[in-house]
Amino acid sequence: MTIIGIIAAMTIPVLMTSVSKTETETRLKKAYSTFTQAMQLVEAGERRPLMSYYTSADDAGITKVKNKLEKYMNSTAEDVSSSSYTAVANDGMKYSLNASNANYITLFIDINGNAEPNANGYDRFWFAMFKNSYIKDHPKVKQLDSYWRARFPDTDATSSTLKSACSSNAQYCSAYIMNNGWEIPDDYPLDI
Numbered sequence: 001m002t003i004i005g006i007i008a009a010m011t012i013p014v015l016m017t018s019v020s021k022t023e024t025e026t027r028l029k030k031a032y033s034t035f036t037q038a039m040q041l042v043e044a045g046e047r048r049p050l051m052s053y054y055t056s057a058d059d060a061g062i063t064k065v066k067n068k069l070e071k072y073m074n075s076t077a078e079d080v081s082s083s084s085y086t087a088v089a090n091d092g093m094k095y096s097l098n099a100s101n102a103n104y105i106t107l108f109i110d111i112n113g114n115a116e117p118n119a120n121g122y123d124r125f126w127f128a129m130f131k132n133s134y135i136k137d138h139p140k141v142k143q144l145d146s147y148w149r150a151r152f153p154d155t156d157a158t159s160s161t162l163k164s165a166c167s168s169n170a171q172y173c174s175a176y177i178m179n180n181g182w183e184i185p186d187d188y189p190l191d192i
Contacts, residue, residue: 021184021192027111028125028174029182031093034073035107036144039129041072051131051143054105059083062099065129069097088113103134104150121170121190125177146175163189 042050046068053064066085070077075087075095083099094110107127110118117123126147135141138153148157148165151172155161162179165172167189177184184192 024111024123024192025177025183027093027123028109028177030091031095031109031111031125032127032144032178032182034089034093035095035109035127035129038069038072039143042068045072049132049143051105051129054099054129054131057083057099057102059099062097062105065105066097097129101150104128104130106147106150107144119170121166121173122192125174126171127174146172146178148172148175159185163187166190 039050050065050068053068054061055064062083062085066077066080069075070087073087074090077085077087078094079086079096084096086094086096088094092113092115094113096106096108098106098108100106105128107129108124109127110124112123115123120126127144128147128150129144130141130150132143134153135143140157141149141153148162148171157175157179159176159179162172162176163185166176170190173188173190176188
């Protein structure tokens, strides 16, 4: 019996970590897919890209984008203020749009809503939605990309660069996971 207890004590934490990593990866991929699809639906339905409505980095610019997203996403507004918008999707995912730059909107996603741990790189991940004109000037940037790419649009995204970025600023961890095929690397600097 003692041997079984020792084996269980060694095995269960490893299994729990594996489940937590898999759940985080799955939710993160789903959140990214949800926003990519919403951006495509806006473009198909409105006959112009979502970010073409973002004409200024202020309340008016974010409101135009918010209104188009609401039309194509199942979400409920939670907080609306100057230059930002927060909503909760029907699946519990929470997201915020912030008009922080003239070329992109910062997209903050909490993959499990208000549930703990509510920490960057664990269940909160940062992205950016870019204007087409900015993408033309920076060909490494995608319409919906990591927040790291917003800060360093022309830098090569090597695994070691992204791991270092994630280690120093958890807002950049989405880039490290995206670059690893949407899987949390074994050497991920945060303990998930």
